Amino acid sequence: xxxxxLSHIAKRFGDHAVIHDLDLHVAPGEFCVFVxxxxxxxxxxxxxxxxxxxxxxxxxxxxxxDMTRVPPANRGIAMVFQSYALYPHMTVxxxxxxxxRMSDMPKAEIERRVARxxxxxxxxxxxxxxxxxxxxxxxxxxxxxxxxxxxxxxFLFDEPLSNLDAALRLQTRVEILRLHRQLGATxxxxxxxxxxxxxxxxxxxxxxxxxxxxxxxxxxLYHRPDNLFVAGFLGSPRMNFLRATLVPDGEAVSVRLxxxxxxxxxxxxxxxxxxxxxxxxxxxxxxxSGEKGAGLVLSATVDLAEHLGAETILHLTASDGTALLLRTxxxxxxxxxxxxxxxxxxxxxxxxxxxxxxxxxxxQG
Amino acid sequence: MFPAPIQDARPLGRFGYAAAVPIxxxxxxxxxxxxxxxxxxxxxxxxxxxxWGWPDRIMAVHNYRAVFTSSPMGRYLLNSIMITVPAVVGxxxxxxMAGYALAKFRFRGNLAxxxxxxxxxxxxxxxxxxxxxDLMIHVVPLYDTIWAxxxxxxxxxxxxxxxxxxxxxxELPDALAEAARLDGVSELRIFWHVxxxxxxxxxxxxxxxxxxxxxxxxxxxxxxxxxDSARPVTAxxxxxxxxWLASWQLMSAGALIAAAPSVLLFFLMQRHxxxxxxxxATKG
Ligand SMILES: Nc1ncnc2c1ncn2[C@@H]1O[C@H](COP(=O)(O)OP(=O)(O)OP(=O)(O)O)[C@@H](O)[C@H]1O
Ligand SMILES: [Mg+2]
Numbered sequence: 001x002x003x004x005x006l007s008h009i010a011k012r013f014g015d016h017a018v019i020h021d022l023d024l025h026v027a028p029g030e031f032c033v034f035v036x037x038x039x040x041x042x043x044x045x046x047x048x049x050x051x052x053x054x055x056x057x058x059x060x061x062x063x064x065x066d067m068t069r070v071p072p073a074n075r076g077i078a079m080v081f082q083s084y085a086l087y088p089h090m091t092v093x094x095x096x097x098x099x100x101r102m103s104d105m106p107k108a109e110i111e112r113r114v115a116r117x118x119x120x121x122x123x124x125x126x127x128x129x130x131x132x133x134x135x136x137x138x139x140x141x142x143x144x145x146x147x148x149x150x151x152x153x154x155f156l157f158d159e160p161l162s163n164l165d166a167a168l169r170l171q172t173r174v175e176i177l178r179l180h181r182q183l184g185a186t187x188x189x190x191x192x193x194x195x196x197x198x199x200x201x202x203x204x205x206x207x208x209x210x211x212x213x214x215x216x217x218x219x220x221l222y223h224r225p226d227n228l229f230v231a232g233f234l235g236s237p238r239m240n241f242l243r244a245t246l247v248p249d250g251e252a253v254s255v256r257l258x259x260x261x262x263x264x265x266x267x268x269x270x271x272x273x274x275x276x277x278x279x280x281x282x283x284x285x286x287x288x289s290g291e292k293g294a295g296l297v298l299s300a301t302v303d304l305a306e307h308l309g310a311e312t313i314l315h316l317t318a319s320d321g322t323a324l325l326l327r328t329x330x331x332x333x334x335x336x337x338x339x340x341x342x343x344x345x346x347x348x349x350x351x352x353x354x355x356x357x358x359x360x361x362x363x364q365g
Numbered sequence: 366m367f368p369a370p371i372q373d374a375r376p377l378g379r380f381g382y383a384a385a386v387p388i389x390x391x392x393x394x395x396x397x398x399x400x401x402x403x404x405x406x407x408x409x410x411x412x413x414x415x416x417w418g419w420p421d422r423i424m425a426v427h428n429y430r431a432v433f434t435s436s437p438m439g440r441y442l443l444n445s446i447m448i449t450v451p452a453v454v455g456x457x458x459x460x461x462m463a464g465y466a467l468a469k470f471r472f473r474g475n476l477a478x479x480x481x482x483x484x485x486x487x488x489x490x491x492x493x494x495x496x497x498x499d500l501m502i503h504v505v506p507l508y509d510t511i512w513a514x515x516x517x518x519x520x521x522x523x524x525x526x527x528x529x530x531x532x533x534x535x536e537l538p539d540a541l542a543e544a545a546r547l548d549g550v551s552e553l554r555i556f557w558h559v560x561x562x563x564x565x566x567x568x569x570x571x572x573x574x575x576x577x578x579x580x581x582x583x584x585x586x587x588x589x590x591x592x593d594s595a596r597p598v599t600a601x602x603x604x605x606x607x608x609w610l611a612s613w614q615l616m617s618a619g620a621l622i623a624a625a626p627s628v629l630l631f632f633l634m635q636r637h638x639x640x641x642x643x644x645x646a647t648k649g
Contacts, residue, residue, distance in 0.1 A: 051547075071549075073546070079544070081543070081544060085543065098545065098550070099547075099549060102551075103549060150548065
């Protein structure tokens with residue numbers, strides 16, 4: 001088990017800076033997930049750790065040893081590519097053993113390792129096949145097997161599941177987690193799938209435009225986002241944002257929504273001015289006729305009702321034109337065109353400054 | 366589907382197609398047929414003007430044997446092989462390595478170098494005649510040896526082949542070489558064990574093409590060699606033309622013999638022309 005330490009890491013392609021002065025520590029044995037929008041530099045960062053891209057600035061150490069300039073093969077890492085990158089002209093067994101065969105390792109040891117990896121990944125019956133004779137999921141397992149056979153201290157995955165269909169994705173996700181428990185190796189995993197990030201990670205790193213927005217456990221990030229970007233990025237359907245104005249009121253602050261109505265928060269010493277109020281779809285509550293709730297009531301009309309079975313996502317337009325998403329029970333009877341009353345409870349709200357910083361995270365989880 | 370398969374055309378179109386194919390085929394193959402027929406005629410038959418009719422005597426064995434006995438045809442053939450084989454092997458080796466570097470490595474001047482390779486293909490080779498001949502006589506003393514032709518053909522063909530290999534290799538996923546690099550495999554071994562097996566169809570196609578070019582070359586065989594010991598079969602065919610009378614039957618037989626190796630190679634290489642070798646490398 002080894003930790004991975006990035007200090008002041010930067011990457012430039014010519015004049016184009018892709019990663020800016022980034023610090024990150026991944027603890028030994030941790031499952032760390034990088035998420036972020038397309039083009040934010042996740043793959044680049046991973047490839048820098050792997051040694052496939054030169055590090056322009058800063059230092060990288062793995063297991064306490066400086067690896068900034070060490071060739072990829074000597075870093076103790078293995079990588080699984082999004083495209084699998086299997087050698088098409090080699091059988092599964094040859095694919096898995098290729099790296100070892102090119103080193104001085106004795107034949108018997110190679111065979112032993114390949115057999116063990118094949119056993120773990122249930123590839124034994126497929127060892128003689130070519131990649132073109134395998135299904136997507138099987139190819140994925142071969143790619144993982146090729147990484148495992150090197151017995152690395154750190155595994156790197158670049159969107160390994162994005163080419164699989166939903167069912168296989170779930171199954172492979174579970175398999176990778178089982179592998180993580182079994183091997184105890186440090187794993188760094190890139191994805192832009194929310195569910196993968198939330199379910200697999202010990203630690204999520206949210207990246208945007210080559211910078212870290214926030215690092216934390218999945219639930220920390222979900223419930224206590226540091227800024228507007230993280231709040232909007234994690235969660236599906238995404239958090240609702242309402243434009244608001246802050247008016248200080250003694251020890252408290254009154255948040256006036258652009259669409260009318262206001263809420264009061266305990267927030268001493270906040271500047272007044274523009275702000276954004278955030279609330280997750282599951283924290284908005286429908287008020288059925290005659291019901292009363294403590295909080296702000298918005299009236300809205302239903303644009304679309306997505307019945308997902310266990311739950312229903314209502315797409316609403318508030319009276320001031322703001323689009324809202326609301327998550328409610330699976331048997332909700334609301335349909336397109338209905339007028340509804342929506343309750344916003346202050347305990348569930350997040351408040352963001354105009355520059356995106358979080359002023360306040362709701363206490364209701 | 367476009368173009369629509371001929372089976373789906375209207376009857377008239379289908380009939381026209383069926384009629385046109387043999388006609389075109391005959392026109393196309395007529396010269397070849399004439400040469401083949403001529404090569405088995407007797408000289409008298411030809412002097413009587415029987416160019417298209419059935420030969421009065423089948424002289425196949427006699428004519429083809431005469432090709433070898435009345436001229437140093439065996440020597441010429443051997444020279445051709447000794448020129449063509451090393452030139453083709455050398456060209457493919459150089460161009461696949463250069464193509465790989467140009468396709469997959471980021472270095473300053475990559476594009477400029479590639480542009481030179483492309484540009485080189487547009488130089489008409491006649492322009493090179495005097496300088497290359499002078500070069501071979503005065504600077505690298507290879508004039509009138511087999512090596513003069515080997516070296517020249519290798520240098521000349523590498524340009525086009527590099528362009529071809531570079532574009533072919535560019536399609537290979539980067540991740541294949543990267544995966545090997547992560548495993549600590551040296552660049553040379555990546556090239557040998559990963560890249561070359563995947564460009565086999567391109568290599569086979571180029572091998573046939575370049576072999577045919579070099580084997581059929583006449584121009585440089587005249588410019589760079591003059592003695593029988595280095596003369597390839599194309600230039601050597603002249604020796605069959607006869608002292609006083611044109612021996613068309615011998616020249617035809619010699620021409621067919623000279624053409625055979627290229628055709629043979631094509632059929633030998635055919636099973637390598639399979640595409641889709643990278644199938645299964647990625648998600649598929
Ligand atoms: N070789 C390169 N040369 C120049 N720019 C590059 C190169 N590779 C990546 N980039 C740029 O770096 C940025 C980050 O790319 P990267 O592939 O790391 O994104 P990503 O976060 O992995 O995106 P995705 O989710 O789409 O895979 C992009 O703007 C990309 O254009
Ligand atoms: Mg990526």
